[in-house]
Amino acid sequence: MVSLYAEKMLNIISNDSLEEKLVCMFKKYGVRGYTVLTARGAGSSGHLADMSGFDANIMVKVILPESRMQVILESIERKIKKGHHLTVYITDVQVITPEKFDKTIS
């Protein structure tokens, strides 16, 4: 039986112009890995990304121990207060290699 370890997954949906900023923020808080997917859909602020290449959306996924989540959420909250449209939610996940997510960049 393979052991499973509880972690949190941070999910962010945003405009692709914010990708660089989000990646910078991850690096600043020592996040080693993240996944970026292209996304399309609509949101509360109106029509969103249509995959035509103009104004595309992305979804960013990061797995982290809960203890390191707060500082990143605070930084995201500051971006939302500035007016950026970010949809953020956290899900419980189970991983088989916790060491991949616990380490920070020194």
Place this chain on the structure above:
Amino acid sequence: MSLSSLLLPAVLFFALGVIARLIKSDLKFPPDLAKVLSIYLLMAIGLHGGYELAKADMAIAFQSIIWALILGFTLPIIGYLALVATRKVSPLDAAAISAHYGSVSAGTFLTAIAYLDNLSVEYETYPLIMLAVMESPAIVVGLILAAKARQTIAARDGVAKSTPAEESAEKSNFKEMLRDAFTNGSVVVLIGSMIIGAIADPSGMDKLKPFIDEIFMGVLCLFLFDMGMVAARRIGDFKQVGIVLAAFGVVMPIVGGVIGVYVGASMLDFSVGGSMLVGVLGASASYIAVPPAMRLAVPEANPSFYLTLSLGITFPFNVIVGIPLYHALAKAMAG
């Protein structure tokens, strides 16, 4: 205004794109196709223009750059003042929208070239440098207008001034945005291709002829086909934009077009074709470089406003009505 301008294959394909969308056809282009095609179009026109410019008068080229800067800095201010006067949008929305109208749309410019080629009207190559120069200044003006608008709003709402730490963060953000404005993809492709076209060995350039000239119009058709679908997708957002803003999307290009044609004809002494192209630069609104810049720098502004105006109203207006209109104006002023 002749009907022949509307029967240009590229314009007809634009209409086909709109129709395909309206009848809910399942036709879909690969994501990013329009962006890929616009890289090709900028490369081809840049190589062509650079080759021609190597033989051109540098004094006129320099004057064109100065006028492009003047247009790029002035047009957003005119747009901003007009939008604020309507009282229909917040000053931050006005700043973000007007930045789009000071910058340019290469797609509109290239359609104008197709139009002139179709009518066998000669034109100068200098407007091409102006196209490259005018991509960025409006972004800077947009940032400055947004900063001013924020100060006004903060003073009105009695919000405390930002702390020194916040101010220094703002300044470093501003520097980053400036760097992004002047290194954006379209500018690099266009200026880079122009330099390559100017310095490359002419016999090597001859081998590129099929790439630069012969397939150009076909690619432009494909690009406008895709853009027709993109524009039609924005039609549903009209209600959100409202009649006053929609009117701005038609009036502002005409104002910019008149100023541009005047600059081309009277200040730069260009021919009818060249003056019309400067008019098109003044009239067109950016949809590639400026929207992501405004997303980042003016997050408070509603992106639906500027994207619908630029892609859904001004681009189709310029392609169908604007280009022949600026041609007629140029004939009156420079003919």
